[in-house]
Each structure stands twice: as C-alpha cells, then as structure tokens.
Amino acid sequence: MRRPTIIDVVRHAGVSWKTVARVVNRESGVRSDTIVRVDAWIAALAYRPNTAARALAADRTYLIGVLSAALSAHYSVAFSYGAAELCLQRGHHLVLGRIDMDDPDVVGQMDRMLRTADLHGVIVPPPLCNNSALLDTLARWEMPAVLIDPIDQKCGLPLVQIDDEVGVEELVAYAVRLGHRTFAIVEGPPDHRASTTRSAAFHTAVARHGCSISRREHGAFTFYSGFAAGQRLLADGANASFVFATNDDMAAGVIAAAGQARVRVPEDLSVAGFDDSDVAQLTWPPLPPFVSRLRKSRRQRLTCSHEPIQRSP
Structure with a gap:
C-alpha cells in the first residue's frame, strides 16, 4: 500500500502544500x-510527514534538547514531561541529555551530545545554566539555547524565569496566619538561582512580619539532603515551629526525619516546600498547596523558552 504524501493531503483538503506544512509545523x-480541515484529512489519510525531507527542506532537525543534572528527580521529570508535550504541539521532538555534574569533563559530555544528537536547540535549566564551561561549549557549537533561571541575568542569551518571591511571601503570610512566629529554613545549592532567590525572599518576608529565623540548614535539592538537614534540626532541639525547605524533595526529607524522631507533623512541627511538584502529595501529611500557580508558571516558562529556539535560523 502506497504511503500517503503531502500531495494527497493538499488534494483532499483543498489547500496549498505550504499551508499543509504550516499546519504540520504548528x-x-x-x-x-x-487547521481543523487539514488535521482531519491528515488523520483520515494516516499521513505521516517524512521527517528527513522535512528537516532537509527547513534546514532544521526539529529536535530540541533538554539538559538535566537531575538534582531533583521529581522536578526534572515534570519539567521534561512538560517540555516533551510542548515540543509535540509545536511539531518538534524532545531529546533528554543527562549531564553528570560530578564528572569534571562537562565539556566532553556536552561535545559528545552535540556531535551525535543533531539538535536544533537546547533548553538549559539550573544549575547547568550557571556552568560557564558548558555555555562556552554551546557557543562554540553555535547552538541556539535558552536558559532557565540563570544567576547571571546579563549573560547575553535568551532566558526565562518565574517570580518565586511572590510564592514565598504567600507561604510566610500563610504560616503567620496559622500563628507561627519562629521559623527554620533548609536552603538549596548556592549555584541554583531558585534556591538563593527563595531563601532571600523568605528572610525578607519573615522579617517583614516581625518574626525570626532560629536555624538555617543546607541541602542539595534532594530528598536525602533534606532528610539529613531535618535530622540535624531535630537533634539540636531547634525551637522553630515551622520549617521551610526551598523545594519539595527536601521538604519530604524533613517530614521523614520528623517521623523517625517521633515528631508529629503538623501538630508538633509544620513543614512546607516549594514547586508544587507531585512529591508534595506523596508525603504524609501532604505539603500545603499554597503555590499551585507554579504549574501554570512552569508551562508558561517552557512556552517562552521554546520560542527563541523555534525562531532561530
């Protein structure tokens, strides 16, 4: 049986081949x-674009890379899933690139990926977007890139970010309404802009409400680092009634440490995270959903990050 071609869609839909191509490419x-008529005939004819011919005609591969250092497994999965969904809607496909930050040869890893994947562009989330050697490698390859929440806001590359400060302010106001006055914080890695932004916003908001922060611990945006931070907090008898972890994975770790120490959550200790990730609903009790707007913001961020790559030659 002959494979349907774009000419078949053109003939049945009564439009030009260029219009069909524009619909396919979204x-x-x-x-x-x-669009509805062309899509209907594409489905009826079971037409599948010839990706090789499509790439040759447009001088692009329609492959978008998303780099991942997998500091937070839940966030990375959610981010990658959202990027894949968006790429499909725009007629592109996602390639996930794992970069091992513990390997000193980050440049070699990036070179190998760019040499073999034939990408049209890449999306670079933190902390990779703060690695100057990696960014220099992308520039050397002349690879279009969009950075997500980089620390250097004047890096000269397209970048997008969300307003974490608003969510943190809502968190503190929520805690104060519950009667909390003494807080503790589990901060994330310093090379991650979201960590430093959320921490600074938390300190500012707590002071604005006339409250205090009795303890600061540090983690790595992972469950186990949050668990260790929670153990340290509880072992030292911290007098805070509310612990804020700057992402959900670490907050889940703090809750686990509280359970091990037989400290009841939220009766004896309240714990909150940030990101509104799926892990927030996997803990018991669940983390408070006061930053539910972040799911929409994350999608908006992915949409923004896709545009400069799609427009690049």
Whole structure:
C-alpha cells in the first residue's frame, strides 16, 4: 500500500502544500477552520510527514534538547514531561541529555551530545545554566539555547524565569496566619538561582512580619539532603515551629526525619516546600498547596523558552 504524501493531503483538503506544512509545523497565520480541515484529512489519510525531507527542506532537525543534572528527580521529570508535550504541539521532538555534574569533563559530555544528537536547540535549566564551561561549549557549537533561571541575568542569551518571591511571601503570610512566629529554613545549592532567590525572599518576608529565623540548614535539592538537614534540626532541639525547605524533595526529607524522631507533623512541627511538584502529595501529611500557580508558571516558562529556539535560523 502506497504511503500517503503531502500531495494527497493538499488534494483532499483543498489547500496549498505550504499551508499543509504550516499546519504540520504548528506555525501561526493559518485560519482555525483551515487547521481543523487539514488535521482531519491528515488523520483520515494516516499521513505521516517524512521527517528527513522535512528537516532537509527547513534546514532544521526539529529536535530540541533538554539538559538535566537531575538534582531533583521529581522536578526534572515534570519539567521534561512538560517540555516533551510542548515540543509535540509545536511539531518538534524532545531529546533528554543527562549531564553528570560530578564528572569534571562537562565539556566532553556536552561535545559528545552535540556531535551525535543533531539538535536544533537546547533548553538549559539550573544549575547547568550557571556552568560557564558548558555555555562556552554551546557557543562554540553555535547552538541556539535558552536558559532557565540563570544567576547571571546579563549573560547575553535568551532566558526565562518565574517570580518565586511572590510564592514565598504567600507561604510566610500563610504560616503567620496559622500563628507561627519562629521559623527554620533548609536552603538549596548556592549555584541554583531558585534556591538563593527563595531563601532571600523568605528572610525578607519573615522579617517583614516581625518574626525570626532560629536555624538555617543546607541541602542539595534532594530528598536525602533534606532528610539529613531535618535530622540535624531535630537533634539540636531547634525551637522553630515551622520549617521551610526551598523545594519539595527536601521538604519530604524533613517530614521523614520528623517521623523517625517521633515528631508529629503538623501538630508538633509544620513543614512546607516549594514547586508544587507531585512529591508534595506523596508525603504524609501532604505539603500545603499554597503555590499551585507554579504549574501554570512552569508551562508558561517552557512556552517562552521554546520560542527563541523555534525562531532561530
């Protein structure tokens, strides 16, 4: 049986081949009724674009890379899933690149990925977006890239970010309404802008409400680092009634440490995280969902990050 071609779709839909191509590529400037008609004939004919010919004609591979250092497994999965969904909607495909930050040869890892994957562009989340050697490698390859929440906001590359400060302020106001006055914080890695931004916003908000922070612990945005931080807090008899961990994975670790120490949550100690990730609903009790807007923000962030890559030549 002959494989359907774009000409078959053109003939049945009554449009030009360029219009069909624009619908397939999810480009703007096509009427909604035309999109519906073309999509219907694509489905009816079981038409599949020839990816090799499509890439050759457009001089692009339609492959978007998302780099991952996997500091937080739940966040990385959610971010990658959202990126994959968006890529499919825009006629692209996702390639996940794992970068081992413990390997000193980050440049070699990036070189190997770019040499073999034939990417059209990459999305670089933290902390990789703060690695100057990795960014220099992307520049050497002339690879279009978008950075997510880099520390250097004047790096000269397209970047996107969300307003973490608003979510942290809501968290502190929520805690104060519950009657909390003494806080502790588990901060994340210093090379992660979200960590430093959330920590600074937390200190500012607590002071604004006339409250105090009795303890600061540090983690690595992982469950086990949060567990260790929670053990240290509880072993030293910290007098805080509310612990804020700057991501959900570490907050889950603090809750586990409290359970091990037979400290009841939230009766004896309240714990909150940040990100509104799936792990927030896997703990018992669940983490408070006061930053539910972040799911929408994360999607908006992915949409913004895709645009500069899609427009690049």
